[in-house]
Amino acid sequence: MQNVVNHLSVCDILESIEGDEFMNIEKTWGLLNDIYFVRMGGTEEELKAARIIQDYLKELGLESRIEDFEVEMDQVERAELKVTKPYEKTYECTGFKGSMNTPEEGITKKLVYFEQDNPVIGKMAKDAILLVNGYVTLRSFPKIAKHQPAGFITYNGNIDTAREDVDLGEREFRSELKKYGEMPGVNIKIHDAMEMLEKGASEVTLTMKGTLGKGISRNVICDIPGKSDEVIVCTAHYDSSSFSKGAYDNGTGAVCLYGLAQYFVKHQPERTIRLVWCGSEERGLLGSHAYINDHPEELEKIVLNVNIDMIGSTMGKRIAVCTSEMGLVNYIDYDAKMKGFPIEVSQGVYSSDSTPFADKNIPAVSFARITPNGGGEIHSRHDVIEHLSKRYLDEDIRYIAEFTNQMANAFVVPVKKEMPENMRKELDNYLGKEEKK
Ligand SMILES: [Zn+2]
Structure with missing residues (x-):
């Protein structure tokens, strides 16, 4: 017998599972457009986006609340970077908010390209100003600071992008980093970093003056109550980084939660679905950390975290990263294959x-559709809605809703509430806990 299978798009397959009134993609796309503006953590724009999300929920008949948390809102008054040897040139830069102030005239030091944490470079790094690859994070900074440099320079952008099309990123030196060492830092464009290396810049004067301050960022929380005590927390951050309107990162995840709201408001789940739009993720996962810190009594009830960060891009491949036992990895892998949803599932x-969440031994899975090189940029003005696809967004949200629905209505949640040793190690490393031996 010949079996003729008509070509079905992933969307058709999932639709046949879910029925046709699962989600209004036009409404969902509308929310994505409505929050399409720069909305950095702790700013008025972030609050504006939070209110818009609340309005959309209200329209569904869902109450939501905003939970404030305190964030650093340091300011930079003056930041300067000048190469003094073997040529003289002043480069455009931004100061790291919260990094140490220099004397008025700045500090003049040798410049070392800190390509990586390596003994050869380490020997040259003491009391130098380091040109560093990548971000200054809880993971990378201890490896920089241990060499006792006098200051650091980071850069941003893509060398293939015209200089004028690269925005000079605003960066911050978070207070958690200070225990490893305090120093001034500035950020420049990649084109200037390249020029400095090409021309053999060997001495620079760095000047930094700023003030420390506090502000408010916030999470938006909405419950769709289930019948049991258990809770599945679905998270997505809705803030963006500087100059980025954050369509892909992470307007798409933010509207995915709205898609879940549309679904679950019509299909009461067995377990409570708690939707948390996290603020200030781009500043170091501050919203999710605040949520965990502010609700210690709830942690016991949370059986799973479903996180969405960057879906719906036109170019890309789907991934699911499970910070959990391997059972969840295998389950999603098999489930997606059976449904005809192409996704690469891994533990990590x-x-x-x-x-x-995972740090508190709550099994977690993050869904994303990752763009290939050149297929879409994040954390810059190039993260635009034109690189996204309504069709892929619709498919991604349907799959995530379907998965969440299975977990919300499972007879028992099969995923163990504990972290395997390899994940615990990776988490400690990621969260900068490895020093504690
Ligand atoms: Zn993101």
Whole structure:
């Protein structure tokens, strides 16, 4: 017998599972457009986005609340970077908010390219100003600071992007980093970093003056109550980084939670679905950390975290990263194959709001559709809605809703509430806990 299978899109397959009135993609796409503006953690714009999300929920008949948390809102008054040897040139830079102030005239030091943490470079790094690859994070900074440099320079951008099309990123030196060492830091464009290396810049003067301050960021929380005590927390951050309107990262995840709200408001789950739009993720997962810190009594009831960070891109491949036992990895892998949903599933730590949950031994999975090189940029003005696809967004949200629905209505949640040793190690490393031996 010949079996003729018509070509079905993933969307058709999932639709046949879920029925046709699962989610209004036009409404969902509308929310994505409505929060399409720069909305950095702790700013008025972030609050504006939070209110818009609340309005959309209200329309569904869902109450939501905003939970404030305190964040650093340091300011930079003056930041300067000048190469003094073997040529003289002043480069455009931004100061790291919260990094140490220099004397008025700045500090003049030798410049060392800190390509990586390596004994050869380490020997040159003491009391130098280091040009560093990548971000200054809880993971990378201890490896820089241990060499006792006098200051650091980071850069941002893509060398293939015209200089004028690269925005000079605003960066911050978070207070958690200070225990490893305090020093001034500035950020420049990659084109200037390249020029300095090409021309053999060997001495620089760095000047930094700023003030420390506090502000408020916030999470938006909405419950769809179930019948049992158990809770599945679905997270997505809705803040963006500087100059980025954050369509892909993470307007898409933010509207995915709205898609879940549309579904579960019509299909009461067995377990409570708690939707948490996290603020200030881009500043170091601050919203999810705040949620975990502010609700210690709830942790016992949370059986799973489903996190969404960057889906719906036109170019890309789907991934699910499980910070859990392998059972969940295998389950999603098989389930997706049976449904015809192409996704690469792995065990690991995803750099997003799932991590603070996993750190509390709550199994977590992050869903994403990762763009290939050149297929879409994040954390810059190039993260635009034109690189996204309504069709892929619809498919991604349907699959995530379907998965969440299975977990919300499972007879028992099969995923163990504990972290395997390899995940515990990776988490400790990611969260900068490895020093504690
Ligand atoms: Zn993100």
